[in-house]
Amino acid sequence: MSVITLLEERYSTRAYLSKPIRQELLEAIFKQAQQAPSNCNVQPWQTCVVSGEKKEQLKNDLVATIMQGATPNPDFNWLPKYEGIHRERQFGSANALYSAIGVAREDKKARQMAMIRNWQFFDAPHVAFFTMDKYLDIMGAVDLGIYAQSLSLILAEHGISSCMQGALGQFPDPVKKALNLPEQRGILFGMSFGYADESAAVNATRTERESVANAVEFFS
Numbered sequence: 398m399s400v401i402t403l404l405e406e407r408y409s410t411r412a413y414l415s416k417p418i419r420q421e422l423l424e425a426i427f428k429q430a431q432q433a434p435s436n437c438n439v440q441p442w443q444t445c446v447v448s449g450e451k452k453e454q455l456k457n458d459l460v461a462t463i464m465q466g467a468t469p470n471p472d473f474n475w476l477p478k479y480e481g482i483h484r485e486r487q488f489g490s491a492n493a494l495y496s497a498i499g500v501a502r503e504d505k506k507a508r509q510m511a512m513i514r515n516w517q518f519f520d521a522p523h524v525a526f527f528t529m530d531k532y533l534d535i536m537g538a539v540d541l542g543i544y545a546q547s548l549s550l551i552l553a554e555h556g557i558s559s560c561m562q563g564a565l566g567q568f569p570d571p572v573k574k575a576l577n578l579p580e581q582r583g584i585l586f587g588m589s590f591g592y593a594d595e596s597a598a599v600n601a602t603r604t605e606r607e608s609v610a611n612a613v614e615f616f617s
């Protein structure tokens with residue numbers, strides 16, 4: 398499939414079939430993603446792919462942490478308070494999600510339950526955590542973003558859906574413990590992935606994009 402078609406057809410998938418991806422295919426996909434470019438070719442990503450029993454245990458640990466009322470403590474500066482047009486677009490994407498699953502904006506409890514699905518990895522059979530050495534900061538974050546989008550397009554090429562999740566960097570402690578990550582390593586964000594459950598209402602969520610006229614200026 399062409400990159401354009403993959404981009405046009407992709408959407409953030411928030412419900413999955415339990416069917417896992419074959420290990421050989423997983424390894425082939427992550428090998429392909431290694432082709433992603435990075436600043437000075439430093440390749441800062443250190444990706445942790447978690448599946449099976451380990452993923453189930455981590456899900457339980459994360460949900461328990463959140464249920465206990467833990468405050469987010471991301472390793473990187475990722476607690477954005479969006480303003481103006483960015484805030485409007487943030488609301489737009491949230492509304493698209495809630496209307497797909499029939500949740501009213503004022504129904505705080507239902508919205509919280511929808512949010513918790515993040516740390517249940519939307520029942521995906523696999524989750525990737527994108528980590529890097531903390532000192533890399535914004536330099537590394539750019540590279541990890543490019544890497545993650547390359548990975549998601551390669552997954553899509555293989556018929557596999559995904560959802561990037563800033564939420565997966567919000568409570569790093571249980572993840573670092575489960576994956577035995579060294580102190581100097583930070584979790585920037587994560588991505589649940591697997592085969593989409595096309596019948597799930599949440600997967601009807603679609604978002605809009607700004608017009609080119611408002612996003613791009615051509616100079617000559």
Ligand SMILES: Cc1cc2nc3c(=O)[nH]c(=O)nc-3n(C[C@H](O)[C@H](O)[C@H](O)COP(=O)(O)O)c2cc1C
Pocket residue numbers: 407408409411490515560561562563564565586602603604
């Ligand atoms: C870096 C990044 C972090 C994201 N974090 C989350 C998240 O934590 N939870 C979630 O449900 N979606 C998350 N998303 C998905 C966005 O909400 C989604 O990409 C956006 O609304 C556009 O919709 P689309 O991907 O369906 O086209 C994230 C996307 C990106 C690129």
